[in-house]
Amino acid sequence: MTVAPPDTSTKYDLDFAKWVYENIEGGDKLALCMQCGVCSGSCPIGVQMDYGPRKLFMMIRAGMKEEVMTSSTQWNCTSCYRCVVRCPRSVPVTYILQDLAAKSAELGYAQKTNENVNFARSFWWSAKTFGRTDERLVTALYYFSFGLKEGYQRGLANLKIALNFVKRGRMHIGLPHRIKGRRQLKAILAKAEEIAKREGLH
Amino acid sequence: MTLDGPKAGPKSQTILVVGGGIAGITAALEAAETGHEVVLLEQGPSLGGRVTRLARYFPKLCHPTCGLEINYQRIKKNPRLKVMTMCEPTAVAGRKGAFTVTIRRHPRYVNDKCTACGECAKATAIRVPNPYNYGLDKVSAAYLPHEHAMPMRYVIDPAAMRAGEGAKLKAACAYGAVDPDEKETTFELSVGAIIWATGWRPYDPNKLDVYSYGHSADIINNVEMERLAAHDGPTQGKILRPSNGEPAKRVALIQCAGSRDNNHLPYCSRICCLGSLKHAAYVREQYADAEVHIYYIDIRAHDKLEAFYNKVRSDPQVRFIKSKPAHIRVGDDGRPVLFGERTIDRQIYAEPYDLVVLATGMEPSAVEGYRPAVSLAADDYGFLVANEQDGDDGIFSAGVASGPLDVSMSVQSATAAALKAVQAVRSGM
Structure with missing residues (x-):
């Protein structure tokens, strides 16, 4: 068993845990975590996370703000809820990770390290504009969010897959599908925004 | 004796103890050795409960048979203590000094003429x-419940009677001890105080669906591990893989x-950490x-038990891995494979084993419907607690019925309950 020696260059923000408890959805339940490891062990893509939820929660308690807010853990979560179902202390792991992702994007941390934030932005643009996600537009927006050159490169690399999708009727040609009540959707989202502001959720 | 007022009516000084475990x-x-009449009820065919099924005690690794034998001698010498097996209470009415307890006696089909010769066992091919x-x-x-049974008397499973083996079994007995016509009976007892010592059962491992208990014979629980290690267990004390009978070395x-x-x-559940340390010692002794x-999440070896923990820990072939496994699957070679995260170094693991032992916890046996109708209440987890703060209502709980305890703590709890019961039947004399 190899354990990395302590890194003395790490900066600790001793108010960070308190900030998470008070500002992240489900964060107040974080204190219940007993570090058993069931969440990270159960995670179907746990090996693709830099820390995994258990370690991330310990880092929050330790005050490792920079490392937590730039972590890939909250962005790689697929919301399968296996950790939530199995957690012996009923910590809402998925909710905490989702809100950590949102807050790390909002506060400008996520862009530094994680491209999933670009995907999330493209996805949300399509969802709020059309009431549906249009694969072509979401993908294009996501690819070109990395710049013109990389956008072309990524697009070309996936062209064959896209054409096969079209051929098999899995992706359509023409205008994006959209829902009928787009005006109502806009009103709903505006109301949600208003409530969030009022409740201090932003 | 009668008294006026609310305490009127005949008083009983008999103490009823429900449950024949430790x-x-x-x-x-x-209670009996203080001079009181005591009735001890046991729902099974013999005394000893969970303790008689342990291979050894922690931390000294001595055999439970020894202490139980001393207790059985005390029982045999005490004319004031009456043991009733195959009996369970179905209702409790009345109050301190004047309880009426309804008792159901299940048929044993073997009376006290039994010499434990074993001829009846040979007479039937039915196995249970x-x-x-x-x-x-x-x-x-x-069958004889086990070689150290108290009372030393055979019992016949109702399955044999349902299969029409009664006459054959009766004919096989040279002592007239087999009674195929015995029926379930109900009777009442008048007692002055009741001690509820109904104990526990292992938490059903099938409910832990991620641990695949029912999917591999090599995934067992801690009480089954005791039987694998016991000389009168299914493997005569050799720790073997239930799937193929090979030694369990990993x-x-x-x-x-x-x-x-x-x-x-x-x-x-308080006992499982020490129980598993003991299981580690069983395996290392044999191989x-x-x-x-x-x-583990953390090892809870309190007070003097920590010395046993340190002893097991000093064995380089016993590894302590800080992790609650996420799930267990059965591998391609049929061995159980553990999946999870080691929390010290964040390694995600997939480890195959010959044998996996789930340290399942203790669940109180006294569930809803089997709880005394008067006085005793249950806590959030189903353990029995006294309703009134002073416990002055004549019903008490002892041992694991009152909370998760190890054997020595159960004995202390039982002694305390005996004193309380003696005080209860003597008050108002």
């Missing part, structure tokens, strides 16, 4: 899962399998080349 035996003896070994093997439907012990888990038992891995 707590019930202790409470009954302690052996309750003494938690069903790990089978036993003749006419063994995983999983702590908190059901305990300290909001989805199962929210409380710590010089065995590897034992203990998966």
Whole structure:
């Protein structure tokens, strides 16, 4: 068993845990975590996370703000809820990770390290504009969010897959599908925004 | 004797103890040895409960048979203590000094003329899962509960009677001890105080669906491990893989399998850590080349028990892995594979084992419907607690019926309950 020696260059923000408890959805339940490891062990893509939820929660308690807010853990979560179902202390792991992702994007941390934030932005643009996600537009927006050159490169690399999708009727040609009540959707989202502001959720 | 007012009516000074495990035996003896009449009820065919099924005690690794034998001698010498097996209470009415307890006696089909010769067992081909070994093997439907049974008397499983074996069994007995016509009976007892020592059962490992208990014979629980290690168990004390009978040389012990888990038992069952340390010692005693891995959240070895923990920890072939396993699957070669995260170094693991032992926790036996109708209440977890703060209502709990305890703590709890019961029947004399 190899354990990395302590890194003395790490900066600790001793108010960070308190900030998470008070500002992240489900964060107040974080204190219940007993570090058993069931969440990270159960995670179907746990090996693709830099820390995994258990370690991330310990880092929050330790005050490792920079490392937590730039972590890939909250962005790689697929919301399968296996950790939530199995957690012996009923910590809402998925909710905490989702809100950590949102807050790390909002506060400008996520862009530094994680491209999933670009995907999330493209996805949300399509969802709020059309009431549906249009694969072509979401993908294009996501690819070109990395710049013109990389956008072309990524697009070309996936062209064959896209054409096969079209051929098999899995992706359509023409205008994006959209829902009928787009005006109502806009009103709903505006109301949600208003409530969030009022409740201090932003 | 009669008294006026609310305490009017005949007073009984008899103490009823429900449950013939280590707590019930202790409470009954302690009370009887103060000079009171005591009735000890046991729902099974013999005394000793869970303790008689342990291979050894922690931390000294001595045999429970020894202490139980001393207690059985005390019972035999005490004319004031009456033991009734195959009996369970179905209703309790009345109040301190004047309880009426309704008791159901299940047929044993064997009376006290039995000499334990064993001829009845040979007379039937019907075999039933052996309750003494938690069903790990089978036993003749006419069986002695185990070699150290108290009373030393055979019992016949109702399955044999349903199969029409009664006449054959009766004919096989040279002493007229088999009574195929015995029926279930109900009777009432008048007692002055009641000690509820109904004990526990292992948390059902099938409820821990991620641990695949029912999917591999090599995934067992801690009470079954005791039987594998016991000389009168299904393997005569050799720790073998139930699937193929080969020695289990790579063994995983999983702590908190059901305990300290909001989805199962929210409380710590207190005995499992020490039980698993003992299991590690069993395996290492038998196989010089065995590897034992203990998966834990934290080891709870309180006070003097920490010395045993340190002793087991000093064995380089026992590894302590800080991790609650996420799930167990059966691998391609049929061995159970543990998946999870080692929390010290964040390694995600997939480890195969010959044998996996789930340290399932203790669940109180006295569930709804079997709880005394008067006085005793249950806490959030189903353990019995006194309703009134002073416990002055004549009904008490002892041993694991009152909370998760190890054997020595159960004995202390039972002795305390005996004193309370003696005080209860003497008050108002």
